[in-house]
Amino acid sequence: xxxxxxxxxxxxxxxxxxxxxxxxxxxxxxxxxxxxxxxxxxxxxxxxxxxxxxxxxxxxxxxxxxxxxxxxxxxxxxxxxxxxxxxxxxxxxxxxxxxxxxxxxxxxxxxxxxxxxxxxxxxxxxxxxxxxxxxxxxxxxxxxxxxxxxxxxxxxxxxxxxxxxxxxxxxxxxxxxxxxxxxxxxxxxxxxxxxxxx
Numbered sequence: 001x002x003x004x005x006x007x008x009x010x011x012x013x014x015x016x017x018x019x020x021x022x023x024x025x026x027x028x029x030x031x032x033x034x035x036x037x038x039x040x041x042x043x044x045x046x047x048x049x050x051x052x053x054x055x056x057x058x059x060x061x062x063x064x065x066x067x068x069x070x071x072x073x074x075x076x077x078x079x080x081x082x083x084x085x086x087x088x089x090x091x092x093x094x095x096x097x098x099x100x101x102x103x104x105x106x107x108x109x110x111x112x113x114x115x116x117x118x119x120x121x122x123x124x125x126x127x128x129x130x131x132x133x134x135x136x137x138x139x140x141x142x143x144x145x146x147x148x149x150x151x152x153x154x155x156x157x158x159x160x161x162x163x164x165x166x167x168x169x170x171x172x173x174x175x176x177x178x179x180x181x182x183x184x185x186x187x188x189x190x191x192x193x194x195x196x197x198x
Contacts, residue, residue: 041126042117048127052134056169057141060156067158079162086146086154087166103143103151106136121193124184129191131177138170 063084067073072083113133120126139155146153157166188196 039121041120041123044123044126045113045117045120045130045133048130049133049137052131052169052173053137053141056134056138056173059158059169060138060142063156063158072160081160082158083160083166085157085160085166087157088152088154103140106140106143109133109136110140116191119192122184122189122191124180124189125191128177128180128184131173131180135170135173135177138168138173 063082067082068084070084072081074081110133113129113136116129120129142155143153144150146156148154155168155170157168157171159168159172160166190196
């Protein structure tokens with residue numbers, strides 16, 4: 001009887017070669033090779049780009065209405081002033097003979113950023129690309145709608161530091177976005193949120 005109770009009521013001990021159960025916690029996710037990626041940052045990209053674009057557009061409208069054909073306004077003595085200038089070239093007045101080419105480049109940058117947005121999970125990358133997109137759209141708007149004609153329009157510049165080229169807020173957004181992208185690349189952070197080390 002005691003032998004029967006022992007056989008029926010006592011479970012067999014686990015075999016020494018059996019595999020342990022997989023954890024359902026974070027360690028379990030790592031063992032299966034999956035990693036939660038979080039939410040996409042497309043909304044951040046478009047909010048940043050819309051803000052940069054709107055700020056650039058409003059500033060240019062004010063410059064054309066209030067400053068063009070008027071004397072420059074000194075902000076910090078002669079070290080910084082606002083002066084309305086029409087620029088047919090690239091950022092900071094370079095390459096005025098290639099207005100159409102710069103227009104095509106700006107349009108290409110916008111297309112590339114739109115394609116990158118599909119795999120965007122990094123917040124810093126979303127901010128950087130948003131600045132690039134807003135700046136490119138700001139200057140592209142000038143290229144399309146301002147004189148002398150479509151795709152040949154001159155960009156409105158007005159920020160004039162001493163001993164430096166005149167630029168606008170779109171140029172500033174592009175430069176800041178570019179610097180941020182370089183820093184992120186040096187740190188090994190990709191737009192999809194992964195980090196790689198060379």
